[in-house]
Amino acid sequence: MSPAGILFYIALIIIVVILFSTAVTIKQGTVGVITVFGKYRRIIHPGLNFKIPIIEQLYSRISIQNRSVELEFQAVTIDQANVYFKAMLLYSVFDQSEEMIKNVAFKFVDERNLMQALVRTVEGSIRAFVATKRQSDVLVLRRDIVEHVKEQIDQILESWGYHLQDLQLNDITFDEAIMKSMSQVVASNNLKAAAENEGQALLITKTKAAEAEGNAIKIAAEAERQASQLRGQGVALFREEVAKGMTMAAKEMSQANMDTSVILFTMWTEAIKHFSENSKGNVIFLDGSPDSMQHTMKEMMSLNLLHPDQVKK
Known part of the structure; x- marks a missing residue:
């Protein structure tokens, strides 16, 4: 092959390489950051994009999707009780504006440094809040802890270009001795x-x-x-x-010219008969002497004379 042919193939390869280096593919949910000699130039969006070969470089790909990280750390209450937290942090890029993407791309050296700062900021905020509370109050303040963290770090994260979407405290535990005493208190209550x-x-x-x-x-x-x-x-x-x-009866006997005292005598004998038939005893004592009978008859006659008007009727 002649030298001219070799140069042609070399030039063709260089042209192909340059053409391929101008095309940049960005995945969905990601934004690319382009720099020129290390200085920010522009952002490119998902799909096929082109850049100036050699001069423009793809500095980084920034994910705009939600990201999560699990946390495990310890805090100490005001009464010196150890509290162990297991939490899940959900965050994302604040928005897709150029200034926000530029801030995210150049704020930290790499992703590891961002995660370290984010985790330490959340842990520090929770520790500061728990340090002002008693051990017995921590369990019922789960929502207050989350609201406190969001209020404290939202502005910080926004300055980094991120937004805290959710913080879930999945588990809050204490030392075994404290857990046992709490169980005893609950049982006694x-x-x-x-x-x-x-x-x-x-x-x-x-x-x-x-x-x-x-x-x-x-x-x-x-x-x-x-x-x-x-x-x-x-x-x-x-x-x-x-x-x-x-x-x-007295009226009829009076009309028949009979003594009405017979009625009283009859009633007296009927009473004695009733006593003898219904009483439980076997003997009835009566005074049967003539004087007693005469005395009884006089009493009956005197009773009869107490109501002369009734007898006349």
Whole structure:
């Protein structure tokens, strides 16, 4: 091959290399940063892009997608209790503006330095917050810790070109001795609550039983009162009917010119008969002497004379 042919092929290869070096492919979710002799020139977007060979260089590819990192660190409360955190940090580039991409590209030497600064900033913010709280309050302040971190580092991250999207505290633990004591406190509080609930239930049961007993006594007393009233009315009606019967009998006997004292004598003998038939004893003692009989008859006659108007009727 002649020297001219060799030079032609060399020139062709150089031209092909230069043409290929002008084409730059940027993946979706990524932005390219172009520099000229080490100085920022422009950004290129996803797809096929072209640059000036040799003069322009692709400095870096900046991901604009969400990125996450897991954290594990320790903090100390104001009462000197060790708290162990496991967290997940979600962040991304603040926006795709040229100034923001330029800031992201040149703020840190490399990705490792960015991650180190980001992690240490978040850990420092949480440690500063926990250092002002008591061990017993940390567990219930999970949301407050997250809000405190976002408030503290959002402005810092924005100056780096990033935005903190979410911080999740997945696990918060203490030393074994503290965890055991906390479990005992919870168990004792549960026992106390159970005892209080049982006492309240017993008090309610006793109160309801007393109310029921009081109501039963009131009902029984009212029933007894009504029964006594009815018994009294029954006795009164009985006496009224007896009086009416005696009046009618006395009136008939008076019309027949008979002594009305016989009615009292009959009632007396009927009473003695009733005693003998219904009493549980075997012997009834009566004074059967003539004087006693005469005395009894006089008393009956005197009772009859107490109501002369009824006899005349």
